[in-house]
Amino acid sequence: MAGFRKEDFEPHIATAFEVAPVDMAPVTVELVEVSATSSAMLEGFSLVFKGSPASVFRHNTHTVRHPVMGEMALFLGPIHTGHTDAVYYQAVFSAPRER
Numbered sequence: 772m773a774g775f776r777k778e779d780f781e782p783h784i785a786t787a788f789e790v791a792p793v794d795m796a797p798v799t800v801e802l803v804e805v806s807a808t809s810s811a812m813l814e815g816f817s818l819v820f821k822g823s824p825a826s827v828f829r830h831n832t833h834t835v836r837h838p839v840m841g842e843m844a845l846f847l848g849p850i851h852t853g854h855t856d857a858v859y860y861q862a863v864f865s866a867p868r869e870r
Contacts, residue, residue, distance in 0.1 A: 775864055777816035779840070780805045788820065789836045790847075790860075792828035799823075800860060808863065815865030820847070821857045828860075 783802055790798045804819035830848025837843075847862040 775843075777805055777807060780816075780818055783837060783840065786837070786839075790820075790822075790828065791834040791836070793831060793833075795826065795828055798826045798828055803859075808865065809868075812868060813865045814868045815863065817864070818845075818847075818862045819850070819852075820860045820862075822860060824858050827858050 780802065784805060785801065785803070787799050787801055790800055792798060800820035800822040802818060803821045804817075806817050806819075808815045808817050827849060830846070832844050832846045835843050835845045835847075845862045847860045850859050850861045852859045
């Protein structure tokens with residue numbers, strides 16, 4: 772899971788992250804949800820970000836910056852949520868459970 776834990780992101784809910792998509796100007800998104808996605812075989816979590824519909828970027832590994840967490844590379848892209856107020860993006864982290 773690239774060394775990240777759900778607990779690393781939880782304090783930063785409702786804060787801004789800057790995404791630097793390839794061939795686009797940076798896009799500011801807000802972290803709106805951090806959820807556990809663990810199962811019997813996998814351990815993981817997901818992040819959901821909310822961004823402006825004016826600057827939509829595609830699924831890819833993007834450079835993401837946060838004033839406290841610093842710079843990281845995250846694979847994220849738009850998801851369907853049923854909400855029409857913004858564009859939502861998700862990053863998913865998973866790894867086999869330790870046995």
